[in-house]
Amino acid sequence: MTREEERLLEAHSRLVHWRRWGPYLSERQWGTVREDYSENGTAWDYFPHDHARSRAYRWGEDGIAGVSDNHQYLCFALALWNGKDRILKERLFGLTGSEGNHGEDVKEYYFYLDNTPTHSYMKYLYKYPQAAFPYAELVEENRRRGRGQPEFELVNTGVFREDRYFDLTVEYAKVSQDDILIKIGATNRGPEEQPLHLLPTLWFRNTWSWDGSAKPVLRATGSGSATAVVEADHPTLGRRWLYCEGPEELIFTENETNHARLFGVPNVSPYVKDAFHAHVVGAEASAVNPDRVGTKAAAHYTRALRPGQTAVIRLRLCDRPDLAQPFGGEFETVLKTRIHEAEEFYARVCPDGTPEERNIQRQAFAGMLWNKQFYHFVVERWLKGDPSAPPPPASRRQGRNHEWPHLYNDDILSMPDKWEYPWFAAWDSAFHAIPLAMVDPDFAKGQLELLTREWYMHPNGQLPAYEWQFSDVNPPVHAWAALQVYEMEQQIYGRTDRSFLERVFQKLLLNFTWWVNRKDAEGKNVFQGGFLGLDNIGVFDRSARLPTGGHIDQSDGTSWMGMYCLNMLAIALELAKENLAYEDIASKFFEHFLYIADAMNHIGGEGIALWDEEDGFFYDVLHLDDRHLCLKVRSMVGLIPLYAIETLGPETLGRLPNFKRRLEWFVRNRPDLRRNVACMETAGIGAYRLFAIVSGDKLERVLRRLLDEDEFLSPHGIRAVSHYHKDHPYVFSSDGTEHRVDYEPAESTSGLFGGNSNWRGPVWFPVNYLIIEALGRFHRYLGDDFKVECPTGSGRYLSLAEVASELARRLVSIFKPDGRGRRPVFGSADLPFEADLLLFYEYFHGDNGAGIGASHQTGWTGLVAALIQRAARQHPPAPEAPRDPRAAAPEPLSTS
Template sequence: MEVMSGAERDRLADSGEMTSPWRLWGPYLAARQWGTVREDYSADGNAWGYFSFDHARDRAYRWGEDGIAGVCDRHGFLNLAVALWNGRDPILKERYFGLSNGEGNHGEDVKEHWWVLDGTPTHSYMKVLYRYPQAEFPYADLRRLAAEAGRDGREPELSDTGVLADNRFFDVTVTYAKAAPDDLCVEVTATNQGPADARLDLLPQLWFRNTWSWGRDARRPALIAATDKGWTRVVAEHSLIGRYTLHASGHPTMLVTDNETDEIGLFGRGRNPSRYTKAGIDDHVVRGAADSCQVVEPGAASQPGTKAAAWYHFDAVAPGESVTVRLRLIRGDGHGRAFGSTFGSTMDLRRAEADEFHGGPPVTQRDLVRRRALAGLMWTKQVYRFRLRHWLEGDPANPPAPAQRLGPGARNVHWRHLDVADVLSMPDEWEYPWFAAWDLAFHMVPFASIDPAFAKDQLLLMCREWMMHPDGQLPAYEWEFGDVNPPVHAWAALQVYHAEDTPDRTFLARVFHKLLLNFSWWVNRKDPEGNYLFEGGFLGMDNIGPVNRSEPLPAGWRFEQSDATSWMATYALHLMRMALELARHDEAYEDVATKFVEHFLSIAGVSARFGSASRGIWDERDGFCYDLVSRPHGDGTVESLPVRVRSMVGLIPLLATAVLEPWVFDELPRFAARLNYLLHHQPEFGQFIGWRTEPDGRRRALLSLLDDDKLHRVLTRMFDEREFLSPHGIRSMSAAHRDGLTVEIAGRTHWVGYEPGESRTPMFGGNSNWRGPVWFPTNALLVQALHTVDTFHGDAFTVELPTGSGRRVTLGEAAGELSGRLASLFLPGPDGRRPADGKRVESGDSPLWSEHVTFSEYFDGDTGEGLGATHQTGWTALVAVLLAGWPVNG
């Protein structure tokens, strides 16, 4: 999988620790900080309402910062980003605009266009393009259109307002190249793509995150802007990261203010902590306020502040013309030749090294998609700071926290130990600017192909004592750390482990020890009846069920979930594989491996038979797996009824498969003996283990939740184009449910139907839909499961693909075709258009749009159009490894 070569590889080799110098600066600045749980100090938990986009201009953030195409140090203290003004907007364009959950007709949604064009893992080179309208940004129109659209309407986009017509926008390209770990060369180029002259103001901004206003740390950093005949600069001094100097090319007007809340203007109360506030630069540029910030005269210096801008004004940029400003951020006092020959040579060298690292410049569309996916993935890294105890209690300098924040049922009240100050990979720059455990696990597979040290660090970080709950639970996501994501951490650790030429057994052991705690948490909390059938709630698949599976059923009834049970069977097999690998070098792990194979067999056995009707998650009538609802009776019997909705919850059992290679039986005799003992004394387990004798007489085994007959029957449905198989992957719900169906759950009737596109229900915010679209994470797991079974059966096991076509293929060939269908989302089809572009503006004929690949959260189950979050180069970046031929080590 590895493609690394040259100078960037050498930098990575010297940067195994996340505190290494080359990792100090990166794209760690969030694209959105407002509307997050961290900034919500309300009594009702309405994060969107408590800190809105409209407040972000005037109000200091508590836990982070945001900006456009920006960078910061890994601690999040000093930030550099680009602000713009077209002379018409009511506010500076300092951050991306989008709708909050209550404003969007399909949940929260960003209403801007930007693309990450290139990057390297140490962030020695980064390039981002932001598209800025020349007309007034239509904030009100976008809110109105979303309100009018309703749940059944498409999400309105920026192009729907007409503001981008005739290409009346600036393409603003921001390029970063490090001359040294703490020496950043920055070039900002704005190109007028429209038909007429247009005004533009560029305002690169440097500022400190506010750490001094909360009553917990009185130390106050300072920056001073100064100009002279030969240079313009800002000197920033911080007690922890030291002194940095930002040089600005040319002769911009230097503006200085403070990153402080405008208490008077925003709330009409009290007094402001500083004469100048966060919006001081905005007020001066947009409103012409003379005394809202410091304006540095030529040859003079400002008084200390905490936010500064270099204001470049271009009165009339001609059509096709580009304007460029250069910046250089250097540790220390800088130097007088910041924009000498070394600036240009650094840009050229780092660009060439990026090409070298990725195996050369993109030649084919496949090359382009892979490189853009990896570039976007690297840009998902953000500083995540959150000391939950302080958040729950409130800060000394602020009013006391509302009592509701600490009461029963309050958000995250049982996670007081959580104390994070790290760079984490986020699901999406804007819509999900906070970690989610299972998203992060999937991210690490493509990360392992370019930066295995970071991949290992992230997986270990989620298991550390300041993240993992003392009871063993992994934190799910910011909105509710105590919710449950599918247990894919062990799977991801195995992928990362096998991605390196020299496997890191210490890493594997560290993850394994922590996951022992997590597995026990699942067994103790999500199998309350002790019957090996598991609950779990929504398990990351939001609205896939007819009802919200995270909410309790009427008294006496409970869910026994096909996906939760299958995830746990899969989890047991992954931990077994980890233990077997470790046992090759330490026999103490051999006994642990037997524990997990026994746990897998116990889950498998019960999943096939359960309750008064001897019913498991497998349904013999339909040849498929379903959730169950069950309730015990006083006579000791258990009533269980299937929820006969064919969805991804019934395909997850396919993932519970593992091959025991001959070395296991050769090198680990105690494990082999215990397995033989189990099969002798509990022969019913034999249906879950297949055996094959190699030509040399050595044996291999296949552990699988589904035997060959059940596997055939499930795959017949999965590869049926009338059901799960779409032109671009496996749907999350069978298209056989297009007309909908009613099901009875716990005595109540519910309706559910196939919805290939955006969600029509508000469940889990309504911004995600698992009732028909194609999702990359589960599809990638299915690809690997098919490969795994194929390594055991080979040509002896074939399936029809598509079902009913008469064309039979091996499971390896089926996996390859599924990978191809997924990749085809981003590759031009016969009509020259990418299916993922759908009906969006990117699908037009203009190369200004069509040359850019957008990686969405999920994809329409019929057309392939990208939906949901539009910068989901987190798990959708799995396309990069699929294009490279993954899985290599299934």
């Protein structure tokens, strides 16, 4: 067992609180719903970036490469000034949804290089231009560009020419649960000597202004030493000390809003949040407190760096007031030890794979772990306002999220991205749990359980979708994720947590009931899920009232529910192995699945089927008063029926005689239902039984399109919309208005569905991952003799297991160097950065694999780590030649 695994066990047993401190600081708190107290819910405009340096936040904090305790009482992050910027750089800059030509987008370059599950070692790299940061140019040029043009990125401004930037590396290593070593390195990559100000900053989140709690204090202690010390005293957290090696000065202010600057009214304190900006950039000595006391403090270092020169500063944040030599030999020894332990841990997690694959996987894990965030949002208080603050506008009582007054968030959550999406999303969280379970099953399980707790789940059983609108509907993948995590913990760590599975199952019974009662409008087992996270994939905005009237029977909504039934069935059968009472509920989900499968495939009677026999594909159906119309868009909507599949082995059926007897009763007595299920009665390979919406003949026809490179199959995965629609757009006319779906491999050219609606052609990892999982299950039943042409028309026939591996290979190839040494993820961009540094984008170009959307959304794209693991186990790697990165590049990952 590695030392990191021992720490995880110590945390699990509550012996040591290793997770008390972590990378829990957001990378953007401004422009979020939580900080929005506007009348019309204009979050992006109400609290802009220009206010962030001067205005105290209500619900959280942000910073660069920062850490905090798990309740975010005390925060630490790095601030910078290159001598040219108009503002002190204390946070990452980007465009809000109303500013960018393709929605929100961070305009910085930073990389998560390493992180362990207990955060015993972490490493972060930030690329800081030496020229004045082009804030105005980025805003103005992106506003000028239309949706048909690419985004204007920081590198396009020319600030990185001739490598004129600093590499800032920030490393953290824990001596103990409350003793953290901090090492900051600054390297001049440019051709000339350049000045740099570094301000490692410690501050308290402002709670006292809102709830009247006791105010904490930071103060300078000691004198006449090469080490400066800041003492932090908090009524709940207790006392901590920040040791700073050799700064020029310690500066102090208050984490209070500068009302005079923002609103033209007197300040409550002469020392305000943006004092360090005024002191360093504006040279205002009086801006900081001469008594060296406050709620925000920084150690100020100035360095003039020659080309290639690196400056190193060291700090130590701990609960020990009496360290005589905080930066003695122990500092470097512990740091090297934690780096070695991180290497050892990840060698245990993924012993297979090529060096290139391990590099991709390591950075994917690092991103997943760095994107944890303290998320605080008490909706009732947000709706009503704080006692010490002016009341919110009356419109808030009937506005966004007013139906969720019970929601009380005060937790460490896995974020899709801490800049563009610094809030949780239900189906994102489910997918995050898969790679997280590979390194930290306890945290993964905790994330899944949280969303089912009574202070998250609505009393009616709905899971909160995401911050912008909790009442929107995400696909019901929680049960799938819970079962996956349960099985992964068994396979990787040899542990079985039935208690977790049972707790989640009981809560998901409520959620399943909500779906049945709210989303099956006519009680016919055909569902109208609405939005379902796929944004603009359909002809209409499915989260709004249809312009035609009527409603849509959704192929994807119904299929998600079929999958949900089978996931709940599988969980019930697993629990029934030790408690036979679960056989009854398993039978219930089995029966419900039969009705859904029947509704999906039924031909004749009222309406029309979601399966189109002529095209061999599933489509949505529009129901109007006088007619039903099949919306023939070839999209992921027609592939999602593949997800509804489960296989049952003879061992399971042998141990559960009551369930087996009910299954056989349906086989004998309900031929009308069983005909629409793939195969309940014929045993497959290994005597497995198959429950699936898509039967063998339908499977071959759907896969023919799925594996056609002129339709769904791209060089880098499965497209969300068929390439067929590039030359054959789907057009639907109603009352003189044309509604259409074109193939759009990158960003959407329409803003009708919201700023970040991009499901009309790109490759998305979560839905691809589920296709791969489904094909694996089909193969379990059908075996190696069932082969399909892959790619369609190639003459090459593969088993479904081989097809799944081929899809996984194509997805992983997004991050691997191609024959020219270029990684598809970066497209044609000529980035002046090291070859081994990676970004994990939100989604990927449907033709060339270039990363699009949020550039640091390591959330569900972190599934690449699981795909690499899967491929490595099936195909042991051949020896790989060593890479030859730039000599001047920093180490891509920690080395022992």
